[in-house]
Amino acid sequence: MYICFRAAIMFILRMYLSLSRRRAALASLPFAVAATISTPVEARGAARDTTSALGERVVIVIRHGLRSPIESPTELLAASGRTFPAWPVASGQLTPLGEAQLAGMAETIGRDVLLMGKDGGCELHGTVWADVRDYRTIRSGDIVARSLGKCSSPSRHAAAGGSDPLFDATRAGACLLPVDAPKPTDEQERRSMIAAAEYLAYAQGLPFQTSGASERDTVFADMPSHEWLVARQFTTLPAAGARTAALTQVIVNFLDGKTAQQSPLPATAQVATIVGHDTDLAGLRAVFGLDWVLPDQPDSTGPATALVLRTSTSGPHGSRRISATIYYQTITDIRAGKAHDARHIDLRFADCRAGASCGWAKIREVALSAIPASCRWPDTIAVPDRRAKAAIGPNRAASY
Structure with missing residues (x-):
C-alpha cells in the first residue's frame, strides 16, 4: 500500500x-x-470585424469655373441690339476670377468630403477625370486636382480630338436621342444665349448695356429663359437618360465598388471627381430624381457648382445608403471674389421619403432605369484611350 x-x-x-x-x-x-x-x-x-470592405464612396460632379462667353461682343450686339464688354481672356475660357473661384470650391469640398485636416492628412483618397472636349474643363480638372492636393491623383482626360461619352453619350454616338426629344426654337436659343452672356458679365464684374433696369435686375429677370432651355433639353427624360447613359452607369458602378474595363475611374479610389459642364449636372439631376433652388443664384448649375453623391454602409446588416449635397456660390459672392464662401444644401431624392439619406438599392434602380436599354455601359460604349496630357488649345462649344 x-x-x-x-x-x-x-x-x-x-x-x-x-x-x-x-x-x-x-x-x-x-x-x-x-x-x-x-x-x-x-x-x-x-471579435471579428464584420464591417463592409466597400466602406464610404463619394462621387463629385463639378462644373468648370467662371468663363467668358462663347460669342463675341459683335455677335451679342447683333443678337440683342445692346453692347457687351470685351473680356480679358479668349472666347469660352476661364478667367482668373473663375480659376480662383473653382479652387476655393474644390478646397471647401475637399475639407468636407475628403476630411482634410490642418496637418494635411486625408481620410479618403480621390481621382479626377475631366471632359476633353473643351480646354476650360481640362484646365478646371488641373485646378481641382491641385486644390485637393495629396488627397487626389492628378487630373486625367480622354485622348485629345475625340468625344468622351461620359459627358454626352449621344454626341459620342453611343446612344441615340429619342425622336421626340425637345428641340428649342431659334428665338428660345437667342434669349438663352443673351441671358447667359449677361450672367457671365455680371458675375465677372464687367458692365453691359441694359434696357433700363439695373444689371443685377436684368440678370435675374432674363436667366429663367436660360434655365428653361437647359431644363427642356437636358433635364427631361428620356433624353436626359440617353445623354448621361455612360456617366450614370460609371457613377453607379463606382458607388457599387465595381469598375468596368472601359471606366476611367480606378477601383482603388474612394472619391471620384468628374469635371464637366452645367449640362452634366442637369442630366444627373433628372436621372437621380433630384431638384434644388439656390438662394441668390439665378443659375441652378452655375460656375463651379458641384453635386456630391455619397454612399456608406450602416446598420447591423450592412445596408448601403446614399445622400446627395449640392455645393454652390451665390452670384454676389462670385462677383466679390469670395472664393472660399461656398454654401451647400442637402438634397432629397424624389423616390425616397426617408429624408436626406436613402437606401442605395432604390436610388440605384431609379438611376439605371433612366438609361435606354440600347446604350448601357459598358457593353456598347467605349471610352477613348487614356493618355497623358495632350497639347490642346481653346475651342468653342455649345455647353454653357
Whole structure:
C-alpha cells in the first residue's frame, strides 16, 4: 500500500512539473501568439470585424469655373441690339476670377468630403477625370486636382480630338436621342444665349448695356429663359437618360465598388471627381430624381457648382445608403471674389421619403432605369484611350 501511495504522489508531482514548464513556455511567447493560443474559439469569432470592405464612396460632379462667353461682343450686339464688354481672356475660357473661384470650391469640398485636416492628412483618397472636349474643363480638372492636393491623383482626360461619352453619350454616338426629344426654337436659343452672356458679365464684374433696369435686375429677370432651355433639353427624360447613359452607369458602378474595363475611374479610389459642364449636372439631376433652388443664384448649375453623391454602409446588416449635397456660390459672392464662401444644401431624392439619406438599392434602380436599354455601359460604349496630357488649345462649344 505504501508503494502505491508513493507512486501516486510521484505521478501527481510529475504532472505538476510538466504543467508548470508548459505555462512557462507559453509565457515566453510573443503576446499576440500567446493570446491566440489562449483565447477560446468563440471569443475570437465574436471579435471579428464584420464591417463592409466597400466602406464610404463619394462621387463629385463639378462644373468648370467662371468663363467668358462663347460669342463675341459683335455677335451679342447683333443678337440683342445692346453692347457687351470685351473680356480679358479668349472666347469660352476661364478667367482668373473663375480659376480662383473653382479652387476655393474644390478646397471647401475637399475639407468636407475628403476630411482634410490642418496637418494635411486625408481620410479618403480621390481621382479626377475631366471632359476633353473643351480646354476650360481640362484646365478646371488641373485646378481641382491641385486644390485637393495629396488627397487626389492628378487630373486625367480622354485622348485629345475625340468625344468622351461620359459627358454626352449621344454626341459620342453611343446612344441615340429619342425622336421626340425637345428641340428649342431659334428665338428660345437667342434669349438663352443673351441671358447667359449677361450672367457671365455680371458675375465677372464687367458692365453691359441694359434696357433700363439695373444689371443685377436684368440678370435675374432674363436667366429663367436660360434655365428653361437647359431644363427642356437636358433635364427631361428620356433624353436626359440617353445623354448621361455612360456617366450614370460609371457613377453607379463606382458607388457599387465595381469598375468596368472601359471606366476611367480606378477601383482603388474612394472619391471620384468628374469635371464637366452645367449640362452634366442637369442630366444627373433628372436621372437621380433630384431638384434644388439656390438662394441668390439665378443659375441652378452655375460656375463651379458641384453635386456630391455619397454612399456608406450602416446598420447591423450592412445596408448601403446614399445622400446627395449640392455645393454652390451665390452670384454676389462670385462677383466679390469670395472664393472660399461656398454654401451647400442637402438634397432629397424624389423616390425616397426617408429624408436626406436613402437606401442605395432604390436610388440605384431609379438611376439605371433612366438609361435606354440600347446604350448601357459598358457593353456598347467605349471610352477613348487614356493618355497623358495632350497639347490642346481653346475651342468653342455649345455647353454653357
